[in-house]
Amino acid sequence: MTEKATNTNRINFYEEKKWIMAYWFKTRQNINFSENQMLTQWSIWWKEDFGSSSGQIFQDTFTWIKQIVRTMSKAEIKAKRHEVADFSSMPPYIKQLASRKGYYVKKCSTRKHPLRVSGYAIFKNEKDKKPIYGKKFNLTAQQIKEILEAKEDK
Structure with a gap:
């Protein structure tokens, strides 16, 4: 289902x-x-x-x-x-769109806490610890796409 x-x-x-x-x-x-x-x-x-x-x-x-x-x-x-x-891995176009816009998208790990949904967050770069969007890794792939498409290319 x-x-x-x-x-x-x-x-x-x-x-x-x-x-x-x-x-x-x-x-x-x-x-x-x-x-x-x-x-x-x-x-x-x-x-x-x-x-x-x-x-x-x-x-x-x-x-x-x-x-x-x-x-x-x-x-x-x-x-x-x-x-x-x-099983629900990050769509490749999300990574490409993020790098084109100058951002880094990361998927939350569910291994540390079984009651956490494995959503996405947007960071300024790969080394950043604090996300700029999706602070609780609660964004879907569609929401990530919409946020990134609204940003200008870098």
């Missing part, structure tokens, strides 16, 4: 978020796994993805996460979550 197949273009990193949520529920022992609990936690992390628990996309996501939590171990869920994040 891809973002395009589920028609969730407004929810960035949808597949990753589902695996992150499954991992979070699997690692919590005294949490009641319910629609309300999932909506509350999802809203804390990614505020504007779901407005209520009545939508079809939310219901499908809840059912999927419930099934994953029941059938997979914590290690399996974590491995799949990293697999999904690592």
Whole structure:
């Protein structure tokens, strides 16, 4: 199930978020796994993805996460979550566009924290430590493209 197949273009990193949520529920022992609990936690992390628990996309996501939590171990869920994040590599045109504009684009590593979405950030150069756009590595490839296209060539 891809973002395009589920028609969730407004929810960035949808597949990753589902695996992150499954991992979070699997690692919590005294949490009641319910629609309300999932909506509350999802809203804390990614505020504007779901407005209520009545939508079809939310219901499908809840059912999927419930099934994953029941059938997979914590290690399996974590491995799949990293697999999904690592599979989505940076499009080559993003690197080319960034270098043409005089910037450097970096993808966040998900290895250090299993609850972090693996987005992108824009830096002035490769050695910079602080990004100038996407301070929490929360930009999608499309957002990076739009930001860079708005900049002048160097």
